[in-house]
Amino acid sequence: LYINPSLSPNPGSLGERLGFIYNVSMVKRGEVVSDISFDRTKVLETLARNYDQVNQAILPYVDYLKELDQWNSNQLGKRPKKPNIKMPVFLTFARQPFCVSFRLVGHPGTNPYEFMAVNAHLYFGDYISDRRQEFDALMTWILGRFIEHDRAYYPNFILLGDLNLDFDNPTTDRDRIEKHIKMFNADVRGEANVNFPFLDPHPKTNQVLRTNARLTETFDQIGLFNWDQRLPTYKENSSMGENPRGPDYGVFNFVELFSDALYNRGVSELSLSEKKGFFRRFEHEVSDHLPLWLRLPLPD
CATH class of the missing domain: 3.60.10 (Deoxyribonuclease I; Chain A)
Known part of the structure; x- marks a missing residue:
């Protein structure tokens, strides 16, 4: 085994x-x-070559993190809901093979x-x-x-x-x-x-x-x-x-x-x-x- x-x-x-x-x-x-993974250089290159698309895709997540930080500071109201993000390109595996x-x-x-x-x-x-x-x-x-x-x-x-x-x-x-x-x-x-x-x-x-x-x-x-x-x-x-x-x-x-x-x-x-x-x-x-x-x- x-x-x-x-x-x-x-x-x-x-x-x-x-x-x-x-x-x-x-x-x-x-x-x-x-x-099985892709090194940091490859990830950075992918981000740089697809910067505009990636930036647009993650904007809802940026807003979510700001709302989450504010909610964590006072615990008022409902916890912000994490948005579904559709990444335009592959960056890394969610679970490494x-x-x-x-x-x-x-x-x-x-x-x-x-x-x-x-x-x-x-x-x-x-x-x-x-x-x-x-x-x-x-x-x-x-x-x-x-x-x-x-x-x-x-x-x-x-x-x-x-x-x-x-x-x-x-x-x-x-x-x-x-x-x-x-x-x-x-x-x-x-x-x-x-x-x-x-x-x-x-x-x-x-x-x-x-x-x-x-x-x-x-x-x-x-x-x-x-x-x-x-x-x-x-x-x-x-x-x-x-x-x-x-x-x-x-x-x-x-x-x-x-x-x-x-x-x-x-x-x-x-x-x-x-x-x-x-x-x-x-x-x-x-x-x-x-x-x-x-x-x-x-x-x-």
Whole structure:
């Protein structure tokens, strides 16, 4: 078990930990353990290049802080309400992602998989643009190192986490997200592979797997960025699961398990009132996200 401290910088917010649980007989942790961030120079440059837009966006917050200071001094009336700020550009992550290097070993004499595991919980935000800014920044960070694979510590990356992608309607959202990801791939050449299998319908059900408790969204993703040709490409997604020892992916659907245990029937068979009470349990008692899994064949 390796745990990274990933506390939100906002006072009073929920503390979080991003961790990796792994079998030490098969998975070896490497020397690299790091947060994913942009240095002060980059932040200052972004502010300077977008000064007018940023200044206009934060003016309501400046007024709010003045009102809050005045309220704190006398405690008269209602506490000022914090305004919703729509930032025009990305500055920094609300919760810093982390990356850790790993080696996945196989049978003696085989070459291990070597990769950087990126663990992320991206900002949900009040606006879709908030989510996309963080996703774009994370993709830029990963691909910037992925492209320079000949100088990277480990050339392959596996992204794991809640990316809060807007993916409630696969018919329209998949093409938009896929085109957006391909925009980042313009500089990737050769035998590189970028694959987000959870964007595709699973071949066994011909449906996109849902990862939230209400089974309406796919916020969570696993992304493969690899030069190692043994790892599955997006072209193999349509045949995932055919080989019992080959690559496959899915979710641990404990929602149906709980529904069967509590009501002796599946979620789709519950009444509206039963569903309301059932899903309320996921707000605080258990996670409202389903765990994802990706099976890789042992290194050959």
